Amino acid sequence: MTEYVSPTSADEPDSAFEEQLLFNLVYCSQVSDGIGQTEVDAIVATARRFNPALGITGVLVFGSGVFFQWIEGPKTNVLELVNRIEADSRHKQMTILSSDEEIRERIFPTWDMELVGADDIRDVLEDALHTAQEAKNVDALKGLIKSLEDHS
Ligand SMILES: Cc1cc2nc3c(=O)[nH]c(=O)nc-3n(C[C@H](O)[C@H](O)[C@H](O)COP(=O)(O)O)c2cc1C
DSSP: OOOOOOHHHHHOOHHHHHTTOEEEEEEEEEEOTTOOHHHHHHHHHHHHHHHHHHTOEEEEEEETTEEEEEEEEOHHHHHHHHHHHHTOTTEEEEEEEEEEEESOOOSSTTOSSEEEETTTHHHHHHHHHHHOOSHHHHHHHHHHHHHHHHHO
């Protein structure tokens, strides 16, 4: 008897599944001495130039000398970018706060890397919370909002 192979599993290579995995990573760091708004604007311009081609979206928060960045996209691209960012002398003491990989919606689907001030990050996260559908994203956003409250 011929073994039955379902057309779906036979036609879909593993990579088709992997392409749907979305990796996200959150880190914070401290701005280096002598780096101000002009340099931060240049960083954002670079991000907007490179990120779309890599399928990367996210948000960069800058305030009180601290960077906080949420990066989401294909895992290889995100990790390659994070290595580049880590080597960047415009900041120091980079600390990865969390990373996660699974099939899920993007939290910032239309932002190739938006810069927001620390005062506005709460509004940004609240907006994202309103549009988030997946329980996991809702939890992640609530956790970030809570950690902001704890540190304010
Ligand atoms: C806090 C911070 C965030 C950054 N975010 C990005 C980013 O989202 N995308 C990007 O291409 N470069 C970003 N950069 C700049 C990279 O470190 C790097 O300079 C840039 O990708 C160009 O790479 P290259 O210097 O190897 O040419 C960031 C740098 C810093 C300090």
